[in-house]
Amino acid sequence: MNSKKVTAPLFRDPIYDGAADPTVIWNHVEKEWWMVYMNRRATSRRMDVSWVHGTDLGIATSKEGNQWLYCGIIEDLDIEKGRNTFWAPEIIYHEGIYHMYVSYIKGVPDSWSGHKRHILHYTSDNLWNWIYQSTLSLSSGYVIDAAVHKLPNGKWRMWYKDEQNHSHTYAADSDDLYHWESVGPVIIGFPHEGANVFFWQEQYWLIIDEWSGQGVYQSKDCVNWQRNSKILDKDGIRKDDQGVGLHADVLVVNDKAYIFYFTHPDRAKGYGKDSYLSKRSSIQVAELEIENGILTCHRDKNLILHLS
Template sequence: MTEKFAPAPLFRDPIYDGAADPTVIWNHLEQKWWMLYTNRRTTSPGIGVSWVHGTDLGIASSEDGCDWLYRGTVSGLDVQNGRNTFWAPEVIYHEGMYHMYVSYIEGIPSKWEGHYRSILHYTSRDLWQWNYQSTLDLSSAFVIDAAVHRLPNGKWRMWYKDERNGSHTYAADSDDLYNWTTGEPVITDFPHEGANVFKWQGFYWLIVDEWNGQGVYQSDDAIEWRRHNKILSEDGNRRDDQGPALHADVLVVKEKAYIFYFTHPDRNKGYTEESYQAKRSSIQIAELELVNGRLICDRNKKV
């Protein structure tokens, strides 16, 4: 069989061209890979940063992980009337049910700060129809970017960003994916966001978006973390792969680990902050490698 390589960029949203914060999961009913992502409205003429709010969750699907088809947006998520904001979905599959934990903001703010942010829990059998379960009660009313993984003791742990507490990563635990403890601090070195946790090559790994690359942490038990290194901070040479890798998701398939991230490839090309070119974003994929105990990522390698 002829070897096939993923294109670069891997995916661009055909409506607003603002795909960001991807998460990738296998759809058991469709027998396809699904990517859910923040559908930023880059072509909106709104004031301030209103273009990053009022966002739906976009959907793309693929049979082989290389060629992706835009499928629309996730509907039926609103828990309040009006136009609201959904960011950074985290989706896991457990015992025949998909669980989604998504960041939520009321309305369409025109500035970043000053409005409550929460994490909502939904469930689904097919990834299309979602049922609201709860708004999580965590360490503050300014929490976003959930990541969920199972601990060695069988409990579930959620890592998330608490903007009220230094924009650090906090963690909450659950026995059943529905009821969560109040979060406690985990990574407090510096402000960051977009935590993602995966198990690979005998270790647990945690990556965080430092806005100038992905910080990497390593653990034996997914509880105590040690700083490892930083990856994806330098420009790549593939199309649309310039700038640091932002808010990433890692998918482990057949012992290989693939990182999905987004870029703002035109940000450093002299365009104004309000321009479409500065706002647009692309999804990329790269393969992680463990070389002499060190996790590395060559974003220029074909995948």
């Protein structure tokens, strides 16, 4: 078994220094781990939010999970001309095909509101080359942050943020990963984003980004959810691990669960919101544990990754 002590930060994008919203998956063709992430342009000097738009999906690769190499971006995803925006990829592997569900905004807006958001579906056999399948019809025209997992009944479920409906988590179901039907709200009562669902220790877990840490829910059937805990809500002491953990992805390997998340480590240091130091971000990883039925994450622990 390969095992290496993890350094912090795990990864920083060497082009724009704005790596965020990571998803981690094994590439069966290249025989290595791939991290696909939203490549926000932290080095932009514009004093608005255009730096979080016009974003590509970055690629970092690793043989063992400890050291990651930037390998460029996923190309040829555009469904219309011009420079457009891709956010928050979700990638799953099923029966020899990779399915990616990615948030999409036309153009490069300089404000948050007023711009429709959609989730696009692509397929690939190697993670490099993608074929556009469809723009999903969901509960509104303002949806982002897809997460996909199979239900116990064999159907697939997608959880996503519906910004038109109070920024709550909504869901849609599919028999084949291509055709989706909305089934309504799942987590309500307060705005949030970035749902991620995984099966571990004989139950399902759902985490959401509350912008003050990751809210944790648990379920036996992947449909009815009960609040369990909150994690990554306090500063870490590792390099670049300051601030709350944002938009995370959980990878379960060899009965261990690792959470990949991003931080804005300099935001608490008093820099202006339009400064490069306030914008830059780092990817981190930590191990999840269950203590007396409560899901926890001690982000300051030295970590040995076992990704083989």
